[in-house]
Amino acid sequence: MAKPSETKELHSQDSSTSSQDHHNWITEQNTLKDKLITEDCFTWKLSQESEERLRYVGGVDISFSKNDSSMACATLVVLDFNTLQIVYQDFSFVTLRVPYVPGFLAFREAPVLLDLLEKMKRTNNPFYPQLLMVDGNGILHPQGFGLASHIGVTANLPTIGIGKNLHHVDGLDKSRVMKLLEAKENSSKDFITLVGSSGRTWGVAMRSKQRSLKPIFVSIGHRISLQTAITIIQMTCKYRIPEPIRQADISSRDYIRKIEMSAVGLN
DNA sequence: GCGACAG
DNA sequence: ATCTTGTCGC
Numbered sequence A: 001m002a003k004p005s006e007t008k009e010l011h012s013q014d015s016s017t018s019s020q021d022h023h024n025w026i027t028e029q030n031t032l033k034d035k036l037i038t039e040d041c042f043t044w045k046l047s048q049e050s051e052e053r054l055r056y057v058g059g060v061d062i063s064f065s066k067n068d069s070s071m072a073c074a075t076l077v078v079l080d081f082n083t084l085q086i087v088y089q090d091f092s093f094v095t096l097r098v099p100y101v102p103g104f105l106a107f108r109e110a111p112v113l114l115d116l117l118e119k120m121k122r123t124n125n126p127f128y129p130q131l132l133m134v135d136g137n138g139i140l141h142p143q144g145f146g147l148a149s150h151i152g153v154t155a156n157l158p159t160i161g162i163g164k165n166l167h168h169v170d171g172l173d174k175s176r177v178m179k180l181l182e183a184k185e186n187s188s189k190d191f192i193t194l195v196g197s198s199g200r201t202w203g204v205a206m207r208s209k210q211r212s213l214k215p216i217f218v219s220i221g222h223r224i225s226l227q228t229a230i231t232i233i234q235m236t237c238k239y240r241i242p243e244p245i246r247q248a249d250i251s252s253r254d255y256i257r258k259i260e261m262s263a264v265g266l267n
Numbered sequence B: 001g002c003g004a005c006a007g
Numbered sequence C: 001a002t003c004t005t006g007t008c009g010c
Helices: A019-033 A105-122 A147-155 A174-183 A226-235 A243-266
Strands: A056-064 A071-080 A086-097 A133-137 A159-163 A191-195 A201-206 A216-222
Touching: A019 A243, A056 A105, A056 A243, A071 A216, A071 A243, A086 A105, A086 A191, A086 A243, A133 A147, A133 A243, A147 A159, A147 A216, A159 A226, A174 A191, A174 A201, A201 A226, A216 A226
Parallel strands: A056 A133, A133 A159
Antiparallel strands: A056 A071, A071 A086, A159 A216, A191 A201, A201 A216
């Protein structure tokens, strides 16, 4: 029979999770991780001369209601890689019942984002992205399998993870990264490689714009090399955050704001 | 044991 | 993630 801690959450809006959930999540992460590809695996090219060029780059983000933290707006945008203009945009309002647990962001956010991708594929949308940027880490993650990798493997799509804050892993913490960024020998570099205590490379801390001291953290999501990911991120940064992510963020906030305005009107 | 911990 | 105004600077 179920223990009290397992029954009381059944009808709760803001559900918590058990150690059993965590165990299942880790198992699923490890299963998906077997399919992870950390090198360039796509047919398009970046060069102008190429027959098949990278043209459609997607970005996904989720914004939350300030009133009800389980109410969210998930957004998928697709930009033209050359002009960085939006060519496709879709969103979905959802109630997220899975809480945010550090290391398991994908179990909260991936389902609704995958739905948005699936909808495009199902309708044979010509703007279906050739590459997807995700706000959240790829392999820069305790299990080496963050949200960007989770979405990449599940959707079988090349993905890049972009974190705005560092997820501490393998001895990499804020102070260590700041020291590296401030070191004289690194002062002119626009990114530094994040090598952990184990010697493993997890991604890079990138100064996407010279003036912005605060870096972004770029890591492999799926089917792309770190080197290619860096190049593409640099090519899509008008500001600190690469445009596909930034536009998705702006759109989802905008949608949430409009919804809350109409909700206030009903009260 | 205590603190840290993407969004 | 979100709560929050102005402010300094290009």
